[in-house]
Amino acid sequence: MTGVAILIPIALCLGLLGLGAFFWALRDGQFEDADGAAVRILIDEED
């Protein structure tokens, strides 16, 4: 029973962390330009 009392809050916190990260990414515009992000990796940096 004590195990459950510790594990369930931990599980919920981890889930909330993921949810929070998704919200942050959404607000931060990470999904604004998916096509651009895919090709930007190919740009050679000159400096």
Place this chain on the structure above:
Amino acid sequence: MATQPVFAEAPAPDSIESLFAVPTLHCAGCIAKIENGLSKVPGVEGARVNMTAKRVAIRHDPALSPPELKAAIAAIGFDAEPLADPGVDVAAAENRGLIRALAVAGFAAMNIMLLSVSIWSGADGATRQMFHWLSALIALPTIAYAGQPFFRSAFAALRQGRTNMDVPISIGVLLTTGMSLYETLTGGHHAWFDGAVMLLFFLLAGRCLDSLMRGRARAGVAALLKQTAPGAMVLDAQGASHWVRADALRPGMRMLAAAGERLAADGRVVDGSSGLDIAFLTGESAPVPVGPGDEVQAGALNIDGPIIVAVTAAGADTVIADIARLMEEAAQGKSRYVRIADRAARLYAPCVHLLAALSFAGWMIAGAGMHQALLIAVAVLLITCPCALGLAVPAAQIVACGALMKRGVLVKDGSALERLAEVDEAVFDKTGTLTLGRPTPHGLDRLEAQDKAIVLALARGSRHPLSVALRQAVEAEGVMPAALEDIREQPGEGMSGRFGDEAVSLGRPRSLISLFDLASEYRRGEQATLLRFADAPRPDAVVTLADLNAMGVTTLIASGDRPEALEAISRATGTTAIGHLRPQDKLALIGRLKAAGHRVLMVGDGLNDGPALAAGHASMAPASASDASQLAADAVFLGDRLAPVPMAVRAARRTVRVVKQNFALAIGYNIFAVPLAILGHVTPLVAALAMSSSSLIVVANALRLKGAAR
């Protein structure tokens, strides 16, 4: 890192941001070229390309005017149009809200399901009590947040005395939550938080798919204003020029329009002469010659030389703003269309309410007691909740839209597919729709290979539409440009240069052959060759119209062009053609056809088709169309062929068939499950499993549409 290099340092307090549309963006190289190239321009602090929207946001010194920035982008090698006002993207905000709600519901559904599984597998006593409380703790805020889209829509419908799919959903979710909370408080054996939250999750998934397709369909009018310039160079009394924003232009001002610029206001030419491209208004590709005294419209593209225009009307009084208003009014008719899902809900919702109420009353009369009767009523509501119905329509539509997209047809909206399936009359615009809308040279084979190389070298240097057409045609033959010296562009006259010691030029014909024929003269030394241009019909225009007729869709050609120009295409396709139609005439034509009971598919490209596109029962535009037309249309097709039009209609008809099958499946499932629920045999586990499996069946049926676009 290359991802956020631009705005990393704090922008200077007085810098402003401008948006430019750059339609030719297509690879990583383009992004690098524009971002690096622009940051080297003095006064520009940084540029950030958005590849998905084909836009570049430039943060710069306010002293830099839009034409200067446009020239800077042109110098890098890209065509750009300033966007007048970034505006707020309402649809995108709505979509983001739905995704947030879906994420919350998904998180909660997973965790509650986990707790429920342990209850089902035998958790008892204090453990079950604690798990119920935990579920309630997760479920209550989730339902309050993720249920909002449904509650809001249901409330709006009820307030107008109507009912839609969201009413039984809201009642079901709220009642289930209330009952579960009561069970939890009184230490009962069952709670259905899992069912309520999972229901929300499934339905939100359907809603998200739906709104993904809707995209930017609503922003039509904002895009229309893109056609006008964001401002103009205005001459003051001393003859000095300065930049004035479009909304600050007043009648009586004198504005200077250089070649290649769009006019920012309606007016009258006071000095200079030029050719204006007013294809957005008339649909004709040939530039119209204007001189002092002629009236010109905002949005017209000045092609040949600089002109000075006295402003007569600006802002909301311009012709283009009038068209915007017409479009807005016409689109209101379309928004009254009732979608299949809502039509089904009108029948379905009252049935569900009645069934739940009856089973409650029945069990009460049978002496089951308040508590048990309410539990059974909730089970009926839960099991009939239109989970499968909510997915039936969007799942079929998104699969069909995906299939069509692969074949080059972009459908904006699920309801567009439904409307497209119902059309029985197709009205086509001519220029740009049945024809390619761009002049194509013919008789090029009379030129020697060397002459072609010279023509290419000359045409390359100019942005006149005929030069562009020549360049494309000659390049398509694989010709390499010749090495010329002294290449110069004389506004209104054409290009000239020197090949070895021969003078060569490409320009306006010296002898005017015919008033309407487009032609360009190529001169080499003493010898002159006339190159004629014509607007070629799309390669499969005739076949396509015949195909539509065979599908039971009658066709009609409606154009703003001269009737003589329509004769050839009308005879070739065997279709009646009506000419000389202004935008409001086209709108009236659609109105007459509608009044006669037809459901009209409008296919057009020009801004002059905009109101008709918005008014048609369904509408399609080629990708070469003006932005406003693309936004007003329900679907946009890519490429030079017209075949996507009948293909889209056929795919839409198949989609509606599958949607109806899905309804039948969902209703069949209900006929089977509801009696069990009424008799009180449905446990929460069974309800959850039945709900998921019926959703899966519906989605699997929708997947059959993958090959719908053929």
